[in-house]
Amino acid sequence: MEANTTNNISSKDSHEESSRSSIVGPLNFAKDTSSLEPPTSLVNERTVPCMFCSNVYDFHSRDNGVDQYLAHLYLVHRLIVGDVKEIACLPSYCYYWRDKFSSEPVDKYCSSMLLNQLPDGTSSSNEKYFLLSDIEPLDYELRQRLKREKLDLVLTRHQFERTDRNYRRDCLYCRDFRSETRPEFISHLYAKHFLLLGKSEHLVFVDELIEIVQDKLNQLICLYCEKVFKDRPTLKEHMRKKGHKRINPDNHYYDRFFLVNYRLKQKPEYVPIAKRKEESSVFNSDDDSDSDWSDWNGEEQTTTCLFCTHSEANIDTLKQHMVDKHSFDFTQTVHGMSFYQRVKVVNFIRRQMHIRKCITCEQQFTDYKSLCEHMDTEEHYRLSKESNGWDQPEYFFPTYEDDQFLCHLEEIDNEEPTTSEEDGSIVISEDLNARINIDAESLSLENFSLQ
C-alpha cells in the first residue's frame, strides 16, 4: 500500500500522541497511472512490418508509407487488399493478418485471380494474384470490430475534448484570446473571426485540425481552394471575399475530424422528405432503446484487502480471502455493531496498518514485514475487545479516499429507512421553504374533483 505523504512516528506511547504525529491528509490506493488524455489512435507503434517479409513501413511518414506498403504488397507478394480506404485502422489490420499468414497459407483466406500480366505491367499469361477482402468471414468480422473500436475511441476522445480545461492555445488571428476548452476556442474562431470549422459538438481531434489550419495559413495556402498566395494580407482578403473561410465539404482530407464519418456505414435508406426533419429533431423518440438505461456497462470497482494489497471485485470473495490468508473474519467481528461502528472499525484498521501498528496490542513496528510477522505469530489479526481504541470520532472519516470497502458494510433489505437515532447521533433535516401559492393550488385542485 502506498501513500503520498510521509509519516514521522515519534513515540510509541499513548494512542493520542501517535495519532497527532501521524499523517492527517487522506491517502490513496496505488492505481496504475493511466494517462489522463485518451489516445488519438488505436495503435501506438509507428512502423508496421509487412505481412509476409521483414520490410517495415512507417505509416506516419511524410512520403506516404501507406501507398508504398500497398505497392510493395502488389509488386512483390501479388496481394491486393479490397476496400483499403474503408479499413478503420490499417496497422491493426496488418498485424492481425501477419499473425495469420505466418502459420497458414495465403490461399486459405484470399480469393485468387488469374491475370495476364506481371506486376510491373509486362504481359504474361495466367499469373496468380490474391485478393484479401471481406468476403472472407474472418476479414469481415475483423473490419467490423476495428470500426467499433475506432468509434469507441473517437467517442471517448470527443467526450474528453468537450470538457477538458487544459487546452492552451493562442488564437490564430488575434493576440488577446486564450481559451481553456476546445469548444470555446472553436466558437471564438467563428464568433470573432468568422472562420467556420464546424460546430464543436461535431468535431473530434480538434488539436490536429487546428495545427493543420495553422500550417495552411502559415504557408499562405487558402483553406478552401488550396491556392497559394504571395503574402498574408492577400490571403486574408481572398478568403474573406470568396467566402473561403471554411472547410471544403468535398475535400476528404478533413473527413477524419468530423464525428459523423465514423458511423458504421450502411447503404443509405430512402427517407421521405416529410420525415427527414423529424428524424433529426430533438424530440424524436424511438421507444424501446431510447429510454433504456440498462445497456450502459462499466468496469467493476475493486476493493482492497484491509491487511495486504490483494484486491478483488466481489466483496464476498475478498472477505473469504481475509479469512484464508489472515484468519480475520470480518462478518464475525462486526456482528451486532451499528453501521457507524463498522465504519470506524474499517478506518481504524486501515489507519493502524498504514502507520505499522498492531491492531490488537498497539505495538509499533518499523516496516510492513515485521508487522505482518508479529500479527501472524501472535494471532493478532483480531480486534481488541475494548472499544475505546477504535470507537473514536476521528474514524468517521475515511482513511483512504474512494475506499470501496466502506460501501459494503451493511446487508440491505428492502426495509423502510429509519432516522438514525441508534447510537446517539442525531440528524436534523433542513427547513422547508415553500409557501402557499393560490394559483398553483387551484391548478392542482383541478385534477382532483369530488364526485
Place this chain on the structure above:
Amino acid sequence: MADAAPARGGFRGGFGSRGGARGAKGRGRGRGRGRGRGGKEDSKEWVPVTKLGRLVKDGKIRTLEEIYLYSLPIKEFEIIDFFLNRQLKDEVLKIMPVQKQTRAGQRTRFKAFVAIGDSNGHIGLGVKCSKEVATAIRGAIILAKLSIVPVRRGYWGNKIGRPHTVPCKVSGKCGSVLVRLIPAPRGTGIVSAPVPKKLLQMAGIDDCYTTTRGSTTTLGNFAKATYAAIAKTYVFLTPDLWKDLPLNKTPYQEFADFLDKTSKSGQRIIEV
C-alpha cells in the same frame, strides 16, 4: 464594401450582416459541418403551452418549490430554465453507440446519458438516442431538466452552517441495483463509487456514506438507483414536518349543516 473592412482594423467582418443570407445558403449542405448558426434557434421567445407554463411566465409562481409542493407535473423544460437557468450545470456521463440491424445493414445511433444539477438541492437525469451526437446530447439535457427533483438535506449533530448530508437513511432501487444513502458527519466527503459520487455532488450533498448491492457494473441502473434514493429524501415524513399548515375546510365540514339536514333522524354521521 471592401474599404469598410480595413477601416475596422483587421480581419473582421465578411460574414456578419452582408454575408448572412449568402452564408446560410452556402453552408446548408447536409453533412453536419456547421449549419449556419444564425442564432435563430436560441433566442426564440418562449410561448407556454401548458397552464402551469402560463402561470410561471406571468410570475405567479415564485419558486420551483411551490410547484413541487402541489405535485404539479412539469411538461415544459422552459419552466425549469426560468427558475434555475444560471445555476444548472449539466454533465454528459456517457455517449455510447447503439446498433440496430436493419435490412440495409447496421444502423448506428448515439445514446447520451446526461445528469443535471445545481449543486444546491436539485438533480435530474436524462437519456436520449439519436443519429447525431449533438442532437442526442441536447435531447438528453431537455429530458434531464424535466426530471429534476428537489433534494432534502440535513445536518449531522448540530445545526450550524449549511445542511450538508442526507436527512435520514434512504434507499433507491433500479433493476438489480440497490443504493442506500446514509448520513455522515461534516468533512467525511462522499464515500461511494465514481458514478453516484458525481450525482451526489451535483445534488449538493457534501457528506454521505453509501452501501450498494446488485450488479453495479450496469452503470445505467446504478445512476438511476442513486437518483431514486436522492429523490426519496423529500418523500419521508420526519417529525419536524409535523407542523400544521393552514388548510381549507374539507367539503364535509363546509356542508355539514346540509348533510345534517338530509340524514335520517336519529342517525349520526361519522366524519371521516
